[in-house]
Each structure stands twice: as C-alpha cells, then as structure tokens.
Amino acid sequence: MTVFIEYSPYFLAMAVLAVASAFFSCAEAALFSLQPDDRRALAKGNAAQRTAIDLLAKPERLLTSVLFWNLMINVVYFALASVVGIQLEQAKRPSEAFATAVLALLTLIVFAEMLPKTLGVQKPRLLSALLSLPLSGTVRATDAVMPALTWVNGLAQRLLLPGFRREPYLELQDIEKAIKLSSGDRHLADNERSALQNIVSLSELQAEELMRPRRQYDCYQPPIHLANLGGDLTRSGYVLVSEAESDEVAAAIPLKLLPTAPKTHLENYAQPVIYVPWCASGAAVLEELHRQQREVAAIVNEFGETVGIVTLEDLLATIFEDHSSRSARMLAVASIAPAGDGVWEVTGMTSLRRLQRHFNAPLAETHSATVAGVLQESLHRFPEAGDEVLWSGFRFHVLSVDESGTLRVQLTRALGDGLWE
Template sequence: MDVIVAIAPWLVAMLLLVAASGMFSASEAAFFYLKLEDRKRFRRGTTAQRAAAALLNDPDRLLSAVLFWNLMINVAYFAVASIVGIRLTDMAGTTYATIFSSVSLLVIIFFSEMLPKSLAVLRAPTLAALLAVPIAFAVRMVDPIRPIMRGVSTLSQRLIWPRFEAEPYMQVSDLERAIQMSMQSSTVLEQEEMALRGIVSLSDSLAQEMMRPRMRFKMFQPPVSLKDLDSEMTPSGYLLIADEQGDDVVSAINLIDATELPEENLEAFAQEVLVFPWCAKASEVFQQMLSTENEVAAVVNELGETIGVITLRDLMETIFSYSHGRSERILQRKTFEEVEPGVYLVSGMTSVRRLSKHFDRELPETRHATINGILQEELERIPEVEDEINWGSFHFEVIEQYSEGHILVRLTLLPEES
C-alpha cells in the first residue's frame, strides 16, 4: 500500500502524458486522412473546420509540430516511467520494476499510437474538427523554434552525408525502360504496370489529345436548376456551367460525388475551372488539378476559345484503366477494332501519337493531333462518307459520319515501302 501511495502522483502524470500523446497521434492520422471532399467542405464549414483546413494549407508545418510534441511527450513519459521503476526497485524489488517497465511500454504503444490512429482513420472528419483548435495552438508554440529545427536538420545532413547529391531528374524514357525491365523480371504486378503506363501516356500527351471535344459535352447557362438536367447524369459526370454568352466553360460541379445540391442556382456552388492552352502537357494539367484541388480544366485554342474540357475523372481513368485511349473513355468503343488482317475501324478523334505507338510506324510530319485533323488537312474540307486518302503507310476511308462531328474511319495498313 505504501508503494502505491508513493508512486500514485507519477502514475497520474504518466496517464496524462499517454492521453496527450494519443491526442497528437490521432490528430496526425485524422488531418492527413481527410479526403479532398472533406477539405473542400471544411473551408466553408464551422470555425473549427476552417481552422483544420487552414492547418492543412501548410502540411510540413503541421506535421513537424505534431511530431515534435509527440516526441517531447514520449520522452517525458519514459523519464517518469524510469523514476517509477527506480522507486519500485528500491521499495518492492527488481521483479515488480521489470513488470512495470514492460506494462508501461505496452501502454504507450497501444493507447498512444495504435488505438488513437485506428479511431482517427475511422472518424477522420469528426476528430480533425474536434482537435483543430488545440493543435493550432500547439503549432503556433513551435513556430519560434522551427528555424532552429531546420538548421539542426541541415547540419546533421552535412555531417552525416557530406557528399550526398540529389539524383538527376528521371526522364520519361527512364520510366519506360523501367517498365520494360519490370515486365521481364515479373517484379511489378499487372495493375502497377498498367498505372505506370498510364502515367507515361500523360507525360507524352497534349491537352488537346486528352480533352473531351466541344461537341461531346453540354454546357448550361446560369441560372441552372436541377430540372435542367432532366434527372440524367451528364456524359462527363460534371455539371459544366458556361458564361453569360454561353461560349466558354467557367465553373463545374462534380455530380457523381455530390451528396446534397439545391434545387435552384446551382452555379453558386460550382467550382471555378482551370484554363490551359491546347498545347499544354496532360501531365501538367493533372499536376495543377492535384495542387489546386480543381477537377475540371477548360482547353482553349490560340484565340482563347474553349475547344474542350479535361476532367480529373478522365485523367484518373487514363492512369488506372487498361484502355488509355480517348475513344474507349468517351465513345465506349475500342480505339483500334480489327475487322480483318491489316484493316481496322478507328474513330476520327484518335490521336496521331497513339496511332504511331500502336502500329510502330514512322508518320509524316503534321501539325494536327488527330486523324480527323489529318483528313481535313488533306481534303481541305470537312470529311464526308466515302472520302479516301493515303497518308504515309496508312489508307483512310470515311465510312460513317455523325451529327456531333464524329466520324468513323476504316484504316488499312499499306506496305511501308509505298
């Protein structure tokens, strides 16, 4: 009994330290497990939710502060545990001290790391909003010593790795070779190889090759209501809102992930779209979408006119689906449908780059990005059914034409000598 009374204050201190450590561990998991939709909602939410969103604007500052406090608390916990262990050794013997040390280690592992982080992952939005204010105060307390922490980190790197040099930037060709080597050694799973190929395709593609053409999506002029949709999902999955003249896309709403929408004035809840020129890299569009949390980009020509849109969902499907072509994504048909040996049915919107890669043939120089553009250049007019041209080692014949400006072409491979 005397032993318990003697160590009771230290045990209370250890419990408080475990609770504090658990709070910081839970906050780390909760903040960084928030989804994109949660962060957007937090920016328009309560004071605590807005505070959580503000902390995530500088994730390095947030993470360094959380890890600093967690480290300090854990050090204090083990210091107190050492004091209690010494007293138990003196008052009750080594056996009790050893048991106490083992139990104290298991307590901090389970109650300050495993349990808090597991609960935080399951209830990330709730815990992030609940802990936002105390964590924001803790972050501000660490701000004055952050320059010292950065200096110590830099000095440590110079002392431990004085000759450390950053590796050169990986080129797309390096990634393609890595994919080929991984296929030969079977070290990359099929899904991982598919994703890598999708990333490479983004690096090689232009915005106009990935976009949904103007004729393949519908814009709505404000004011927009749910009745305007006629209870149907748009082909892109987004409600695209035009300017007052109805010429350009200015904002969009993700209809697939939306949980609650008002009946009227939907444009008030729309997010402004990004704008890219037709010659921008698709990988740049994707990177900008991720950094700004915008899901739709308008593609414009040299006159600033909207000629198409790219959605985040389109880019993700390009990366994580087996079919990376625009025809599969928009027209729901195979890009190259072989009808007989050497003869294929292809869409007019198929990109010249994809044509070259699929058949591994040298192509004539052209400023156009699609088969449709090549036909227009060679014919000097809009292609019509039964129009035929030879272009390089390909023979194109228009066999179908649709009102939306889409054409279906019969592609015949010619001997490369011709």
C-alpha cells in the same frame, strides 16, 4: 464522492491536464484532416487561419511538438492519479483506489482522446482556425528542445526503419533493365514495360490529343439537382458544372461522391477545374492536376475558349492500358478496327499519332491532330457522309456523322499516291 472532496486539488489538476491533452488531440486531428480545398481556403483567410497553414508547412515539427506535450501531460496526469491511488491504498481503501485508477484512465481515453479527435476530424477547418494561435505558441516553446528530439527521432528511424539513398538520376534504360531483372513473369514484365513506355509518351502527347471534345461530355448550369441527371451516368464520369451565364466548364463533381451528397444543389460540392492550353503536354496536365489536387482539366484554345476536358481517369488509362484510346473510352469502340481485306474503320477522334504508329507509315505535316481534323482541313468544311479525302497515302471515306458530330470513317491504303504503297 468523499474521495473527490478529500483529494480535490489532485482531481482539479488532473481535470486541467485532461483539458490540455484534449486540446492537443483535437488540434492534431483537425490540422492533419484538412483537405487541399480546406488548406487553400484557410491560406486566404484571417491571421488564425493562415497560422494553421504555416504550422502545416513543417508537419514533422508540428507532430513532434504535439506528441511531446501530450506525452508530458499524460505522464503528469497519471503521476497524480498514482499518488491518489497510493494514498487510498495506504488508508486501507483498495476498492476506492481501484475505482479512481479506472475512472482516471477512462476519462483520459474518452474525453482527452476519442471525443476531441472525433470533433477534429468532423470540423477540421473550424477547429484548425480556433486552435492554431495557442498551438503555435506551444510549438515555438518546444523549439529549444527540438534539435534533441529530431536527433532521437532520426536515430530511431535509422535503427528501426533503415531506408535507401535516393539515386540522383536514373536513365530510362536503367528502369527498363530493372524491370527485366526484377520480374520472372515475362507477361508481367511486358505490362510494366508498356506502362513505362506510355509514361514516356505522355510527355509527347498534347492535351488536344487526349481531351474529350465538347460534344462528348454534358455540362450543367447551377442550380443542379440529382433529378437533372435523369438517373443516367454521365459520359465523362463527372457532373460538370458550368459558369452561371455561359457553358464554360467551371467545376466538376466525381460520380463516386453522389451517393453521399444531397439530392439538391450539387454544385455546392463541386471541385474547381484547372485550365491548361491545348498545346500543353499530357505530362504537364498530369503534373498540374497533382499539384493542385484536382481531377479535371479544362482545355482552352488560343482564344481562351474551352474546347474539351481531360480527366485524371483519362490520363491513368493512357498510362496503364495497352491500347488506350479516346474512342475506346468515350465511344466504346476501337479507334482502328479491321473491316475487310486492306480496309479499316476508324473514328474521327482517332489521333494521327496512333494512325502512324499502327501502320508504321510516315504522315504529311499538318496542323491537325486527329482524323476528323485532317478531313476538315482538306474539305474546308465539316465532313458529311459520302465525302472522300486522299491524304498522305490513305483514302478516307466518311461512312456516317451522328448528331454529336462523331465520325465513322472507312480507311484504305491509297496506291499510286506517290508516298508509299
């Protein structure tokens, strides 16, 4: 205790420096722990909350400033601790000098690093708003030396982490050639080529060809409790939350979050969905999901009604699975399966694009995108078991229609139709 009294000015200054270091550590952890939803909420808040978002607009500037001030504070802090330790050594008090050094180190680690960063990670939105205004002033104070710091940082990156220049443009053929040359495993190269082709085809597929129709997913009105799910996994992989007074999809909760969520009022943990038109391409849907950091897109028709959903998992399956189809994902059956000599069994949601690619046959023009759509367009009503339709060289025979509207259709190649044999 006598040491603290004798060197009270030093310890007081060190305490102030430790608080300053804790401020920067907490601010850094809080700001860089903000999730996309947090950032969107802060962007619509008060001046302090908007300042936090402005700081994150230039993350390199923010991080450089925080590290600069933390380094300066720590240097001065340990310089003062060293002065106290040297004076104690000169006074023949080595044990007290050692204890002072250890205490100074532990104080900085625990109270200026571990504790504030833990708080920042646990309460990022609150602490980002509280600390943003003073932090903004310190960031502006480093603008005078920022060019020099940026130059040193760039030099270090060039020496220690050399990178490659970005090509201004790559042709699809260039990527395919690179895959062939880079992979000695033919099977692996085929998989990479298949994924590449699926990525390209994603720009040709419309959202209505990828979506899960309304009857193929469950939607719950709030309040939603875990007991409402009945202990079963949802078909879409998400707990879909509807609007309060309608069955339109408004938000979604990934099933992977349920183990950490409470058993009541799950809607409070839901993430809003995005809305895209039925005619949007799969690539556009994926880009919009990535831009807004969402996982579910609600597909709407020209009247603004929700006709289905597309999930991020659906899009990734379309890219990385060789024979991905909605039938396989939703019904656990193949979209086109052999059922005998010259006979196949297809589902109603089998896309005409897949049908054309499978049989390598031209198809007549139609406004429909699926087999079920062609049947409805031809019959002018919803198909029933036993219905037969001859269309574009194919004979469709409806085998069954279940309660959810899922069709099982027998398909044969129609001869003498004048189109192809």
